[in-house]
Amino acid sequence: MLRIAVPNKGSLSGPAADMLHEAGYQQRRESKELRIVDPENEVEFFYLRPRDIAIYVSSGRLDIGITGRDLLIDSGADAEEILPLGFARSTFRFAAKPGTAQGVADLKGRTIATSYEGIVQKHLADGGIDASVVHLDGAVETAIELGVAEVIADVVETGTSLRNAGLEVFGEPIMKSEAIVVRRTGADTEEPKVQQFLRRLQGVLVARTYVMMDYDCRVEQLEKAVALTPGLESPTVSPLHNEGWVAVRAMVPAKEAQRIMDDLYAIGARAILTTAIHACRL
Numbered sequence: 336m337l338r339i340a341v342p343n344k345g346s347l348s349g350p351a352a353d354m355l356h357e358a359g360y361q362q363r364r365e366s367k368e369l370r371i372v373d374p375e376n377e378v379e380f381f382y383l384r385p386r387d388i389a390i391y392v393s394s395g396r397l398d399i400g401i402t403g404r405d406l407l408i409d410s411g412a413d414a415e416e417i418l419p420l421g422f423a424r425s426t427f428r429f430a431a432k433p434g435t436a437q438g439v440a441d442l443k444g445r446t447i448a449t450s451y452e453g454i455v456q457k458h459l460a461d462g463g464i465d466a467s468v469v470h471l472d473g474a475v476e477t478a479i480e481l482g483v484a485e486v487i488a489d490v491v492e493t494g495t496s497l498r499n500a501g502l503e504v505f506g507e508p509i510m511k512s513e514a515i516v517v518r519r520t521g522a523d524t525e526e527p528k529v530q531q532f533l534r535r536l537q538g539v540l541v542a543r544t545y546v547m548m549d550y551d552c553r554v555e556q557l558e559k560a561v562a563l564t565p566g567l568e569s570p571t572v573s574p575l576h577n578e579g580w581v582a583v584r585a586m587v588p589a590k591e592a593q594r595i596m597d598d599l600y601a602i603g604a605r606a607i608l609t610t611a612i613h614a615c616r617l
């Protein structure tokens with residue numbers, strides 16, 4: 336039975352459960368449940384603190400985990416990213432009161448408050464910067480106002496929390512994060528059960544980002560039309576009863592669907608339809 340760690344709280348937990356559900360796995364019904372077995376899929380899910388997940392996976396007791404890239408790096412655990420999942424996107428940045436710091440050079444001798452001490456210490460060490468770090472559990476934006484630190488390093492999603500605290504980011508982003516699947520470093524990802532799990536999640540990602548497009552076009556326009564809708568491998572082209580016309584079917588990125596429909600129409604394609612993809616295996 337595959338043993339999988341899933342975030343039990345916070346920004347990752349809802350979207351992770353939704354994705355697993357879409358991939359056909361049973362999920363817990365109550366937010367207090369700490370583990371459930373999905374016998375049909377031969378998977379056991381453990382609901383753990385997102386911060387602890389890479390540590391459990393690196394110990395080898397759990398096969399796979401869903402966590403944030405920033406949390407993986409922060410933990411320093413012996414685990415590696417095997418699939419990005421495209422949700423819980425954020426950047427990790429330094430911030431301070433406007434006018435008090437312009438770049439990382441200004442960190443020298445300063446005190447930095449953060450909940451992600453691992454990331455910050457590594458970044459300072461890599462840059463050869465001498466600064467002190469204060470570890471706080473959360474709400475680090477307030478640390479400057481209360482005099483605990485001059486700089487903070489924190490997750491930024493919309494930037495609302497920083498704005499509300501009267502702070503401004505400075506320097507380049509320390510890292511970009513999103514939800515990821517992790518596995519113990521060097522563990523065999525070719526294992527059939529692991530591969531099946533990854534294929535299911537990849538199927539959800541494709542179903543979320545692509546739509547199916549169908550249209551009719553004249554044979555003379557086929558090359559131009561296919562250039563607009565090359566599909567993932569190659570589009571399906573079928574003859575129509577009306578001579579000189581073909582029907583084309585191809586997957587296209589959902590974000591580009593409207594523009595592609597306009598372009599197809601402009602070259603004479605008609606009966607252009609897009610439909611959602613509910614699930615897929617590439």
Ligand SMILES: Nc1ncnc2c1ncn2[C@@H]1O[C@H](COP(=O)(O)OP(=O)(O)OP(=O)(O)O)[C@@H](O)[C@H]1O
Pocket residue numbers: 344345346347385386402403404405406423424425473490491492493512513514
């Ligand atoms: N607005 C956000 N706030 C916090 N984390 C976010 C946000 N957007 C994305 N994330 C990502 O979610 C993960 C942090 O989740 P975690 O559950 O530890 O913190 P949280 O959502 O702040 O929850 P809490 O602080 O209530 O425990 C990180 O990978 C982080 O990059």
Ligand SMILES: O=P(O)(O)OC[C@H]1O[C@H](OP(=O)(O)OP(=O)(O)O)[C@H](O)[C@@H]1O
Pocket residue numbers: 472473474475476489490491492493494495496497
């Ligand atoms: O850029 P934003 O969209 O404002 O999101 C980022 C903020 O959200 C998180 O805080 P959270 O609410 O989780 O509180 P915490 O600091 O106590 O973890 C994070 O620590 C930032 O403060």
Ligand SMILES: [Mg+2]
Pocket residue numbers: 473
């Ligand atoms: Mg938080």
